[in-house]
Amino acid sequence: MKKKIFICDDDLGIVDMLELILEFTDADTISEGNSIHAFDRLLETKPNMLIVDLWMPVVSGDQLIRRIRSTDALRDLYIICISASRDGEKIAQEAGADLFLAKPFDMDDIIRAVEGALV
Template sequence: MKNKKILVCDDDQGILDVLEIMLEMQEFTAITEIDSTKVITRICENKPDLILLDLWMPLLSGEQILRSIRSIEEIKDTPVIVFSASVEGDDIAFEAGADSFIAKPFDMNEIVSKINLLLDKSSQRKTLAEL
């Protein structure tokens, strides 16, 4: 799974910094975005292999962003992990089309495990589609 691109969107610079360091330690390429209004453009430009998305952000929520991702043909199949401190966050995330959910505060090992699991599933789907 080395060299896979992971795009992270959160309105908290501290969380972005920690996730960027953690992802790069796992040999992923981390792309971070703090401005929720720019994330769809960044996704279309960078074509990440997976997206980590905060649910509650100002201007555009993670739910709104996720619904947009799922409606754009070129990026609709990109795996998305939503994270949130909200009690109802998992229900909202899955209803909007998330592939996985992680509660804040999160465990780094859990994030890496879920990323690897979803990337494995995604590459298997692509392989099957090519047959």
């Protein structure tokens, strides 16, 4: 069965780029540009991995990660947090992300991170 990667970022350019990069992996992508809808869609689609931006309007990435980590159905979801913030790594780790990648990130870093986590 194919793995599913859920992408949540309010920057549709980043979403498009990640979808293109992830075509090199053997996984399907699901995208959500509005963080308000992300949690319900995660419950509905049950992906294997989430790639989430830290800074989004209304529901920030760290708020979403904390909610996921406190929800039994999603607790084991592998989460990669991306951000251009200087404090991003600390905030992502404190929220419960498995991995942090700083923007701008290298295409090979994303592919390696995804393939390593989806084994």
